[in-house]
Amino acid sequence: MDPRVSVVDKRLAGIERIIAVTGGKGGIGKSLTSSVLALTLAQLGYKVGLLDLDMSAPSAHVILGIDGIFPEEEYGIIPPEVHGISFMSICYFTGDEPAPLRGEDITNAMLELLAITRWGALDFLIVDMPPGIGDAAMDVIRWLKRAEFLILTTGSKVALVTVKKVIQMLQELQKPIVGVIENMKMRESGLVRDELSAYNVPLLGAIEFDMDLEDKIGDAAALAESTMAARLTEIVIQDPRFKLSQN
């Protein structure tokens, strides 16, 4: 018997809200959104954790410019605090080495992080989800019982065909959906609204494609001042449906 699943709830017990950032396919901005959302909430004075669970392409550490740190051991491992965020990622343990993991390995590695990380008391844990609705995503959905899902898409038909499957799956599993964000918007188009009209899901708004964003990657202070941060404040954090007042 694997003892780790039993301890996950206990590890997350001090966390008020778990926001899992997901979406149909890769490259739609899950990692950027998770990282900037975490930074923004931290700046607002909330206690925030960020957990990168994309084991095949961990990116949040690159976005936050984290390098050369290693978590402390203390009755488990304590996520290092970087830029005001408690941050946990497999990157501490793999460095830059490629780690070709099978499904079973990914499940195991994610579960290990969940079983040994001591988050303490947090207002928010933001989770950078593994892409899609494969095994990794299904495991996380199962373990993070209290997670609320923030769904990203782009305005592309290619992204929409997959994001619809994610929404359908989350609804089937009766998971709470914070809403859908259209990221990297480049032009006016009703495609996202039209394609998602059949699903009863809040459309929170759009984040424009930001030509200057790339230069801010690796620079947390600049990211916290970016258009993306401003838009996330506007369309997610200040949206009454996000129910921030509860926190």
Add this chain to the structure above:
Amino acid sequence: MDPRVSVVDKRLAGIERIIAVTGGKGGIGKSLTSSVLALTLAQLGYKVGLLDLDMSAPSAHVILGIDGIFPEEEYGIIPPEVHGISFMSICYFTGDEPAPLRGEDITNAMLELLAITRWGALDFLIVDMPPGIGDAAMDVIRWLKRAEFLILTTGSKVALVTVKKVIQMLQELQKPIVGVIENMKMRESGLVRDELSAYNVPLLGAIEFDMDLEDKIGDAAALAESTMAARLTEIVIQDPRFKLSQN
């Protein structure tokens, strides 16, 4: 004993060259590049197959605008010819339903397609690879013994950190690399060149970000006339390192 692995070589025996389109993370243009490369080679008169092996987010059928067709059975299954390309994808069997597959299921589904699809004689089989270097990618690399790898990246630090791992892995496994394409280029920057200088890998060139591309998705004729098609002709097909004269 699983009999399917033994028949894969036989199924691919009539194929001259297998080009596997890969890259570190999702959203860098693997599906678009595979599809447009297949269309372009077909227009040049080559016999071309396209195999979508991204089971978690199959997209090539959306890009090519394929809908409502189903393969014939004849001593196996015959990939339907669409826009001059023999096209095979799991989409024939799942339709628009979400199919949450585990690693083991993905391996099985890919192997089933490889074991029962009769490509016949082809000059090129273009493979839209599963993202990254997880289990799915490792399986495909193992089964498609003769594959040559065409690697995509964007100019983003987030993409580069992962594409380097893919290159390192392919080189460790001594797999032939056609070269690296920088996709969705938006501005001049030496980042891709600098970051990849330590790897002995041909940089084939860049494909610009094309604002009009989205309108061509689903329209194969328009895609064949797109800037992307022109650039793929220029930087891949006409590059002497692609060794087209052998075909």
Add this chain to the structure above:
Amino acid sequence: MHEWALAEAVIEAAVEDARKEGMTRIREITVRIGELQQIELDPFTFALDEIIKLHGELLQHAQVKLEDEPAIFKCRVCSTEWHYQKASLNEAEGEAIHFAPEVAHAYMRCPRCKSPDFEVLQGRGVTIQRITGLK
């Protein structure tokens, strides 16, 4: 009749294995037919016979024995186990699963908790159970 392609896989694999084991004659190949894939037995055995004829001495007197393997599913969320009969698939769904059994995850749900995250414990598709022969 994609059963032919699966039959070819069985014979290829059997030949490969027999060679590795140093057999000079294959006597019997025992093949398990998983219920989920709904293989049509007539075309499958016909294909096996035809393909065996195309091979030389190694397979000349080879017999193929088929065994049924019922499909059993187990939910990864609530641990419920169920059988194929409970799956109640329509014809198009059955047809799709016939070609790629994994797409069952698009059409089947756990009968208790409705989760699509289940395991196929047995009875997925065609496997070789045993090969006997002369060395």
Add this chain to the structure above:
Amino acid sequence: MHEWALAEAVIEAAVEDARKEGMTRIREITVRIGELQQIELDPFTFALDEIIKLHGELLQHAQVKLEDEPAIFKCRVCSTEWHYQKASLNEAEGEAIHFAPEVAHAYMRCPRCKSPDFEVLQGRGVTIQRITGLK
């Protein structure tokens, strides 16, 4: 000392299982310690003892028995099997694997064909082998 966290997981899981089985007293918990994770036994058993003390009656007389499980790896490409000793990891690598055994795939290769695509047949980490007690 992240061994404490793993010990907590063991006790949580044992309690959960004992409740499910309707036990009133746990007598013995047999824990397998996989070699790959290089658990430090002193802090681990110390943690187990301390955590048991924090629990009530159910665990009052519980004994924990530890069993070593050697790590064995098997290459998915060439089927070679090898043991942990052959892995020759440096200290930082061993430390990383201690926290997340899967990162072994970043630092180990098949000794024969150099592939990173291998399976951990046994000896990955901490598992519960058996729980006995009174109903």
